[in-house]
Amino acid sequence: MKIEVVCDVKTHLGEGPLWDVEQERLYWIDSTGMNVFRSTADGREVRAWDLPQMIGSLALCKNDRAVVSLQRGFHFLDLRTGDVELIFDPEPDKPNNRLNDGKVDKAGRFIAGSMDTKESGKNAALYRLDPDLTVHKLDDGIIVSNGPCWSPSGDIFYFADSWSGEIWAYDYDLSRGQVSNRRTFARLDTSTGGAADGSTVDAEGFLWNAQVYDGRLIRYAPDGSVDRVVEMPVKKVTSVMFGGPRLDILYVTSMAKRHLPHLPADGAARGSVFAVHGLGVTGLPEHRFAG
Template sequence: MRIEVLVDVKTQLGEGPLWDVEEERLYWIDSAGMSVFRCTADGREVRSWDVPQPIGSMALRKSGGAVVSLARGFHFLDFKTGEVDLIHDPEPDKPDNRLNDGKVDKRGRFVVGSMDLKEAGKNASLYRLDPDLSVHKLENEIIVSNGPCWSPNGETFYFADSWSGEIWAYKYDLETGSVSNRRVFAKLDTSTGGAADGSTVDSEGFVWNAQVYDGKLVRYAPDGSIDRVVQMPVRRATSVMFGGPKLDVLYVTSMATPYQPQLPRDPIERGSLFAIYDLGVKGLPESRFAG
């Protein structure tokens, strides 16, 4: 295994690496810097798009372009023009919230959670944006939504409220997009300040979670037990996604801004996009939004 800095862009809050299997390009975002980035598998041809609000997540669309969760709602992003168009704001009455992490299920629905910007109260929720652009609430009483992803068959949904110290698993109904039977999938060791951030599921059904502020990537077996721990060169590793032509490279985002000033500062690599090679594991293609 080797870890390399793929692109040194110093994102304030890097998040959401997303591999496009069709064009063989990697996307990621700077949530606080209000930008979307794209590069080749080996970090060349870097390109970026500005968005008008803090961005929580993005997904590619089957029809082209992307759907993004900005602070004030779901939007479409046109890569050709850079234009951003509002679809729906599910929380117009909650100015202290913003939309955060999200991914697309196997039927092309975009599932996104919100977060309390003060990270203090259970004021956020989990939403599903359907291909017909209708929005449905799936869960509430959340502080910071993070790490949505699905088992390979799409029938188990993984999700975390970062400050709960737990990763949850739900039964996911592929026909309706509803969640049920929440259970604790894994408990984190929060004694060193770590919190569950972005996640992905590999081809063997194991869950990879970036544990921000602790600098660890943890691979959980389907039964929730810890299979492997990868120590990153930075404490503020934020999210993970497999990509590359063979889907065997693990891309990792990080943050440059010390949102938790009481923790030690990261070295010069902070905010970089990392690539981890030779893990002996492959990922799964990400679904596109069908709307």
């Protein structure tokens, strides 16, 4: 196994790595720096888009367009012009909330949750943006939404409230885009200060989670047991996604900004995008939003 820095743009809060299998390009975001980035698999040809608000996640559409969860709702981002167009704000009455992590299901729906920016109350929720651009609430009572992803068959949905100390699994009705039967999939060891951040599922159905502030990537078996631990060179790792032409590189985002005094400090590599090679597993292509 080898870990290397792919791109060092010192993202304040790097998140949401996304591999585009069609263009063979890596996307990621800087949530609080309000940027979308794109590069080749090895970190060349970097391009950036400036956004008017903080961003929680991005998913690709067709025709050089992306759907993004911004501070104040779902938006389209035109990747040719950089123009941003509001779709819908599901929480106009919650000024301390913003939309956060999200991904697209096998039917082309965008599932994203919100977060309480003060990280103090269960004021956030999980939403589904359908291709017809209607928005539906799936769950609530959440502090910080993170790590949405699905089993390879699409019938199990994984999700975490970062400060719950757990990763949850739901039954997922792909025909209707509904969740049910929430249960604990895995409990984190929070004794070292780690919390569940971004996740992805590999081709074998194992879930990979970035444990922010703890500097570890955990691979969980389908039964929730710990299968593998990868120690990263920085503590504030934030999200993971398989990419590269063979989907065998695990890309890892991180944060450069120390948001609170008690959080761990990192060295010169903080805020970089990392690539983990030689894991012996591959990922699954990400779906495009159908709207």
